[in-house]
């Protein structure tokens with residue numbers, strides 16, 4: 001899945017040199033700086049795959065997210081989940097490193113749409129993973145992820161996961 005269509009208004013596509021990153025502002029300076037200054041380099045060096053939402057009519061960026069491979073310690077999962085896992089010390093995962101929506105259109109569903117798109121894309125990846133992992137940057141973001149079904153790892157409330165099985169049950173790729 002290279003490009004996802006959001007009706008006629010938006011596409012979600014890999015970040016490239018043609019995108020106007022400078023005008024993006026989500027209200028969090030670190031996330032803005034990441035897109036403005038770091039994201040292209042991370043992509044080039046294969047540290048992260050960055051995807052952007054482009055408004056078709058204007059070419060403006062309205063959101064972005066980044067994905068990388070990750071792992072989580074098995075003992076940070078609740079016992080009822082860990083019990084069903086092989087006894088390896090870590091669980092393979094995908095990390096949603098960053099997710100942000102432009103200030104002007106927050107609260108209209110794009111963040112949720114981007115999260116689901118990131119999950120659908122991860123399911124299409126042929127490399128095995130079993131936990132979809134996020135680091136919420138504050139309690140507000142934590143609550144936002146929890147509303148969507150994420151649970152906190154044992155070590156840190158802002159370190160959250162959703163198991164692949166749960167995501168598969170959403171039938172995102174149909």
Ligand SMILES: CC(C)(COP(=O)(O)OP(=O)(O)OC[C@H]1O[C@@H](n2cnc3c(N)ncnc32)[C@H](O)[C@@H]1OP(=O)(O)O)[C@@H](O)C(=O)NCCC(=O)NCCS
Pocket residue numbers: 026027028031098099100101102105106107108109110111112113135136137138139140141143144147
């Ligand atoms: C967090 C963020 C990505 C969410 O994207 P968004 O497009 O604004 O969110 P959505 O419109 O998809 O979701 C809004 C829904 O979440 C709910 N919501 C918003 N903040 C919430 C919170 N703190 N706790 C629980 N629910 C929350 C809203 O009530 C709304 O629910 P509804 O659909 O039932 O009306 C976006 O606001 C953003 O970029 N914020 C700044 C950067 C940031 O915090 N990024 C998080 C990375 S850790």
